[in-house]
Amino acid sequence: MHKLQLNNKVIFSLSFVFVILVIFSSMIIFPNRVIAAGKYTIDPKINIKKLNNPQKLKVVAYSNGENKTKYLTGNDLKSNTATVSFQFNQKNDNLVTAVHSDEYAVCAYDLNAQTNEMKSYSCIEGNLENPTGKNPVNIGSGPVITLSSGPFKPVKGAELKNPTIVVWLENLAGKHLKNIGVVAMIKGEFRYKIIDAQKLLKESKDNIIRVPLQFDKTPEIGPVRVGDYFFACVSANVLKPVEGNECEHREAPHIGKIFNLIARHD
Numbered sequence: 001m002h003k004l005q006l007n008n009k010v011i012f013s014l015s016f017v018f019v020i021l022v023i024f025s026s027m028i029i030f031p032n033r034v035i036a037a038g039k040y041t042i043d044p045k046i047n048i049k050k051l052n053n054p055q056k057l058k059v060v061a062y063s064n065g066e067n068k069t070k071y072l073t074g075n076d077l078k079s080n081t082a083t084v085s086f087q088f089n090q091k092n093d094n095l096v097t098a099v100h101s102d103e104y105a106v107c108a109y110d111l112n113a114q115t116n117e118m119k120s121y122s123c124i125e126g127n128l129e130n131p132t133g134k135n136p137v138n139i140g141s142g143p144v145i146t147l148s149s150g151p152f153k154p155v156k157g158a159e160l161k162n163p164t165i166v167v168w169l170e171n172l173a174g175k176h177l178k179n180i181g182v183v184a185m186i187k188g189e190f191r192y193k194i195i196d197a198q199k200l201l202k203e204s205k206d207n208i209i210r211v212p213l214q215f216d217k218t219p220e221i222g223p224v225r226v227g228d229y230f231f232a233c234v235s236a237n238v239l240k241p242v243e244g245n246e247c248e249h250r251e252a253p254h255i256g257k258i259f260n261l262i263a264r265h266d
Contacts, residue, residue, distance in 0.1 A: 232263040
């Protein structure tokens with residue numbers, strides 16, 4: 001009887017070790033396939049073939065009330081494409097839960113490795129295909145279309161001092177509003193604010209909420225210029241059933257300090 005109990009313990013121990021080894025091996029062999037429960041990833045594949053010996057990329061992403069930044073250098077940039085992965089929470093506290101077709105935004109900036117100044121950029125606005133897994137997206141390739149700025153492009157316009165992006169939210173009357181996350185990004189820098197939407201809508205004379213987000217410091221990759229790409233996104237469950245995350249983008253069109261962008265208009 002004692003030998004039988006001992007054998008059962010040995011079998012159980014070996015089985016447990018085997019399961020652990022299988023899991024560990026899968027993480028080594030398929031590291032990009034392992035996504036924690038309640039998470040998803042946005043995975044840009046960046047076409048850098050036409051860049052002139054890129055030394056450093058700054059890549060930024062926004063999704064589901066969170067903004068992320070990563071840098072690529074060295075061996076990351078040795079082939080014709082550079083890849084990066086951003087992980088996000090499917091649920092952002094009580095603000096918003098990511099679902100299929102929610103919008104997100106990603107930008108990649110080619111930088112001068114010595115001065116850290118931006119040489120060119122490529123951006124894309126996408127829709128979540130898999131809110132519980134991987135969401136691959138191609139950047140820096142293809143034509144300029146509604147959601148993509150196309151190949152990397154330089155910006156040589158006049159310098160802008162302390163611009164303010166005013167994010168508009170329309171058609172919210174009649175909704176039982178709560179907090180809404182509002183973000184704006186320009187030149188790789190984010191400004192983020194959670195607003196009391198119900199209060200602001202009551203104070204509005206035209207049923208439009210306007211949220212000013214000021215960029216009062218020179219970005220680390222150089223001053224904002226006419227022609228720079230910027231985007232704004234709004235995130236909240238109360239924005240459904242259209243989208244809990246909505247984004248829009250533009251290029252800075254003039255040397256003024258105020259840029260209006262309607263992020264929610266459905």
